[in-house]
Amino acid sequence: xxxxxxxxxxxxxxxxxxxxxxxxxxxxxxxxxxxxxxxxxxxxxxxxxxxxxxxxxxxxxxxxxxxxxxxxxxxxxxxxxxxxxxxxxxxxxxxxxxxxxxxxxxxxxxxxxxxxxxxxxxxxxxxxxxxxxxxxxxxxxxxxxxxxxxxxxxxxxxxxxxxxxxxxxxxxxxxxxxxxxxxxxxxxxxxxxxxxxxxxxxxxxxxxxxxxxxxxxxxxxxxxxxxxxxxxxxxxxxxxxxxxxxxxxxxxxxxxxxxxxxxxxxxxxxxxxxxxxxxxxxxxxxxxxxxxxxxxxxxxxxxxxxxxxxxxxxxxxx
Amino acid sequence: xxxxxxxxxxxxxxxxxxxxxxxxxxxxxxxxxxxxxxxxxxxxxxxxxxxxxxxxxxxxxxxxxxxxxxxxxxxxxxxxxxxxxxxxxxxxxxxxxxxxxxxxxxxxxxxxxxxxxxxxxxxxxxxxxxxxxxxxxxxxxxxxxxxxxxxxxxxxxxxxxxxxxxxxxxxxxxxxxxxxxxxxxxxxxxxxxxxxxxxxxxxxxxxxxxxxxxxxxxxxxxxxxxxxxxxxxxxxxxxxxxxxxxxx
Ligand code: SF4
Ligand code: SF4
Ligand code: FES
Numbered sequence: 243x244x245x246x247x248x249x250x251x252x253x254x255x256x257x258x259x260x261x262x263x264x265x266x267x268x269x270x271x272x273x274x275x276x277x278x279x280x281x282x283x284x285x286x287x288x289x290x291x292x293x294x295x296x297x298x299x300x301x302x303x304x305x306x307x308x309x310x311x312x313x314x315x316x317x318x319x320x321x322x323x324x325x326x327x328x329x330x331x332x333x334x335x336x337x338x339x340x341x342x343x344x345x346x347x348x349x350x351x352x353x354x355x356x357x358x359x360x361x362x363x364x365x366x367x368x369x370x371x372x373x374x375x376x377x378x379x380x381x382x383x384x385x386x387x388x389x390x391x392x393x394x395x396x397x398x399x400x401x402x403x404x405x406x407x408x409x410x411x412x413x414x415x416x417x418x419x420x421x422x423x424x425x426x427x428x429x430x431x432x433x434x435x436x437x438x439x440x441x442x443x444x445x446x447x448x449x450x451x452x453x454x455x456x457x458x459x460x461x462x463x464x465x466x467x468x469x470x471x472x473x474x475x476x477x478x479x480x481x482x483x484x485x486x487x488x489x490x491x492x493x494x495x496x497x498x499x500x501x502x503x504x505x506x507x508x509x510x511x512x513x514x515x516x517x518x519x520x521x522x523x524x525x526x527x528x529x530x531x532x533x534x535x536x537x538x539x540x541x542x543x544x545x546x547x548x549x550x551x552x553x554x555x556x557x558x559x560x
Numbered sequence: 561x562x563x564x565x566x567x568x569x570x571x572x573x574x575x576x577x578x579x580x581x582x583x584x585x586x587x588x589x590x591x592x593x594x595x596x597x598x599x600x601x602x603x604x605x606x607x608x609x610x611x612x613x614x615x616x617x618x619x620x621x622x623x624x625x626x627x628x629x630x631x632x633x634x635x636x637x638x639x640x641x642x643x644x645x646x647x648x649x650x651x652x653x654x655x656x657x658x659x660x661x662x663x664x665x666x667x668x669x670x671x672x673x674x675x676x677x678x679x680x681x682x683x684x685x686x687x688x689x690x691x692x693x694x695x696x697x698x699x700x701x702x703x704x705x706x707x708x709x710x711x712x713x714x715x716x717x718x719x720x721x722x723x724x725x726x727x728x729x730x731x732x733x734x735x736x737x738x739x740x741x742x743x744x745x746x747x748x749x750x751x752x753x754x755x756x757x758x759x760x761x762x763x764x765x766x767x768x769x770x771x772x773x774x775x776x777x778x779x780x781x782x783x784x785x786x787x788x789x790x791x792x793x794x795x796x797x798x799x800x801x802x803x804x805x806x807x808x
Contacts, residue, residue, distance in 0.1 A: 311703070402708040406723040445716050448724075450708035451596075451671035472565075484716045492565075548622050552575065555618050556568040 245270050245279055245321055246331035249291065252342050261342070264288075265331060270321055276332065277305055277316035280346075292345040300458055303394035307346050308335040313396035313456040337399035339408070353395050356411050360419040360437075367429030381426045388421045388466055390459045397453035397463050409442045413453035413463030416444060420466035423473060435470075435477045444470045445484030496553040497546070567615075573601035574615045578626040587632045590774060592744035596668025598632040599675040634669060636743045636773055640687035645694050653782040655696030658807060659800075661776070662700040662732035662740045663688040666747040670706045691773070692741060695780035700737040704728035709747035714754070725751055725758035729768045739800055743773040755795050769797040779804065 245268050252261040266283045277295055284291045293316075295305040300318040307316055309324055310333050324332055340348040366375075397413035398404060404412050411419075419438060422428050438444045444467050453463040475485050543549070576598075580587040589595050605612050606628040616625050639648055665688060669676065678684050689699045710724030729751060732740050742748050752770040759766040775788045790797045 402724065403713075403720060405707075406727065407717070407720045441717075446713065446720065448667075448708045448710065448712045448720075450667045450712075452667075452707075455671045455673060482716070487715055548575075549572065551621060552571055552618055553568065555621065556565065556571060 243270060243272070244268070245274075245325060246329075247279055247283065248331035248333045249280075249283075249345070250335040251291075251345050252336075253290075254344055263333075272322055274321045275317055276309055276319045276321060276324065276334070279321060279332075280316060280334070292347050294347055301392060303392035306337050306394040306396040306399060308338060308399065309333070311335075313337055313399035315394060315396065315458045318458050337395055339398055339401060339404040339412075340395065348395075350395065352408065353393075353398055353412075353414065356415040357393075357418060359411065360415045360422075361430075361434070362415075362418045362422060364422065364425060364428050365430035366427055375427050377426050381424075385421055385424060387460050387462060388417050391417060391461045392459055394458065396456045396458060397461070400452040400456050402450045402452055403446055403448055407442075407446070410446045411438075411442055413447075413457075413467070414461075416447070416470065417461050417463040417466045420470050423470065431473075431477065435474050435479065438470055439474045439479040439482060439485075444474055445482050492553075496550055497542075569597075570601045570604055570611075571615050571618050573598055574605055574612075574626040575619055575622070575624060577602065577605075577630040577632075578619055578624040580630050581627055582624070587630050588635060588638060589632060590635045590743075590745070590772075592634065592666050592669035592742075593746050595632065595634040596671070596676070599677075600672065602630065602632060603675040634743060636669070636687050636691070637681070637684060639777065640683060640690055641681065645690050648691065648694050648777070652695060652780045654780050656776075656780055656804065656807075657696045659697040659804070660700045660736050660738050661692045661697050661771070662702055662735070662737035663692060663705055664709070664728065664732075664740050664742040664744075664747055664751065664770075665706045666709050666742060666744040667706070669743055688741065688743060688773070691777065695776060700732055700735050702728070702731040702735050702737075704731055709742075709744070709750045710754075711746045711750040714750060718757075719761070721750065722754055722758040722761050725754050726762040726766070729755055729758065729766045729770075730762060730764070733766060733768045737768065738803075739769045739771050739797075741771045741773060741776050745772065748772055752794050767795060769793060769795050769800050771797070 247266045247268065248263050249266065250261050251264050266287055268279050268282050268287070270279055270282070275298075277298060280291065280293055281295070284293070293305070293307070295317060296302040297304075298317045300315050303315075305316040306313055308314075309316065309319055310326075316334075321332070326332070334346065336342050336346045337348050340350065340352060343349050391414065393414065395414065397417075401410070401413055403410045416438070419434060423431055423434050423438075428434075447464060447467045449464060449468070451464055454465065457463065471484065471488065475488065479485060480489065577587065587598075589598065605615060605626065612626065612628060619625060633642070639645075670678065670685065673679065676684065683690075692699050704724075704727060707728070708724055709728065710721035714721045729740065740751065742751065748770050755766055755768065755770070770793070771790075772788075775790055778788045779785065779790075785791065785797070785801050790801060
């Protein structure tokens with residue numbers, strides 16, 4: 243079958259330094275992958291097209307790129323699954339949120355820097371075990387998903403926070419931080435969790451689930467970030483806006499069965515965060531004027547008692 | 561609640577589902593975030609009988625049991641799938657011709673695709689566009705349509721949150737949108753309520769009214785704008801409504 247590719251090109255040696263799209267028509271079969279198509283273009287049509295690949299089997303993690311606007315491994319994506327029905331081309335762009343070097347090749351330096359920042363290695367305590375330390379299986383099996391990360395960067399490419407703020411550690415590095423923080427042989431939790439509680443850490447994630455959706459290996463970075471939040475709060479770091487929000491949310495639900503939307507932001511920012519509180523005032527006043535604001539007197543839901551009971555029962559088991 | 565205690569969160573959802581089962585009625589929501597949370601909870605509850613049994617043990621105190629038969633559905637899906645776009649078209653009394661709307665799905669009604677059963681119902685990825693076209697308006701495509709509105713980090717990182725608002729609304733506006741339509745009240749809250757802050761951050765005017773999905777449908781069904789509180793938005797809908805009133 244004939245397949246049309248529309249590929250984003252960028253040549254660092256060109257004079258104008260802007261990217262543009264180029265179309266290619268390729269003959270492929272039903273079982274071809276996007277990578278097969280791109281390699282065919284490079285070999286038969288245009289030797290200047292640059293891309294990274296190696297294993298062609300979703301193992302090495304080098305071929306992540308945006309296919310029709312969403313990150314994925316080119317070697318792991320079948321043409322028939324992404325070919326638009328209406329005959330329009332398959333759009334191929336380099337991975338997002340990383341600087342483009344040439345065509346589909348991006349610079350992984352920022353990716354590695356964040357990775358390194360979470361110290362992705364085992365840090366045992368001062369007391370060295372006498373023999374080999376074999377971690378019990380039940381402590382490790384639940385990490386199977388997260389250790390299968392192949393460092394392809396698809397999650398980083400599509401992370402909605404990285405798009406607006408490159409100081410965020412990002413999904414791949416945070417998932418790796420979770421992997422070490424949950425390893426029974428690692429003793430550096432105090433320092434790890436304190437670091438993850440800082441700006442740019444676990445609280446900056448918007449929970450958009452992009453990373454979960456695009457990850458080719460089922461690492462579920464966002465879910466790991468949520469578990470890290472739980473760990474961070476359990477370790478006593480309750481003084482961030484994120485932790486206050488989560489705690490206030492639970493408290494309202496427990497005591498009245500629903501949210502007090504007027505008090506929630508106040509409690510999230512923290513009563514003493516004067517600057518943020520002032521920031522809220524304009525919206526409060528405008529909302530008042532527009533007649534759009536939550537009720538001032540928060541009443542209990544009729545089923546509040548039942549909800550509180552569920553809280554108490556589940557929490558007593560924890 | 562998820563980040564505090566997943567089991568507790570799932571139990572609270574199971575309670576809602578059990579009550580719906582008891583009433584014998586299907587469960588509808590008008591909120592994408594509720595949809596996402598309920599679909600994911602439901603997936604966990606229905607794919608693991610042991611887990612469901614543990615949850616039901618807690619619910620038993622209240623005399624409730626969740627049997628796993630509920631399929632929570634957003635109003636958008638009910639319009640596009642259960643009632644059908646054709647049906648909607650027969651009810652329209654006011655075509656919104658000449659207007660351009662940018663669809664803003666946000667996150668939780670498109671991800672995670674498995675819990676939301678998008679593969680079984682591919683239509684769900686286009687439902688908002690279909691409704692916009694059915695009411696006679698034009699769809700404005702823009703890249704942020706299925707990205708985050710910034711609401712979840714509103715109190716945690718206001719700058720990032722408002723940069724997201726600015727990016728999406730400016731993108732849609734610059735592509736000619738008269739308004740943005742969303743099936744998510746939380747997206748609405750951020751995109752409408754914090755648009756002035758976002759405009760200040762981006763140092764330019766935005767002024768893009770954000771319309772709830774039911775308001776869009778309501779307008780085409782001839783429901784009075786004030787009845788749907790279109791006069792209570794922070795980004796004024798006045799201009800939009802007066803153009804609508806003037807339109808033939
Ligand atoms: S869920 Fe969080 S980490 Fe994952 S892509 Fe979204 S913002 Fe980034
Ligand atoms: S978490 Fe998934 S998407 Fe991210 S780098 Fe690892 S394998 Fe790739
Ligand atoms: S080529 Fe190795 S993952 Fe695609």
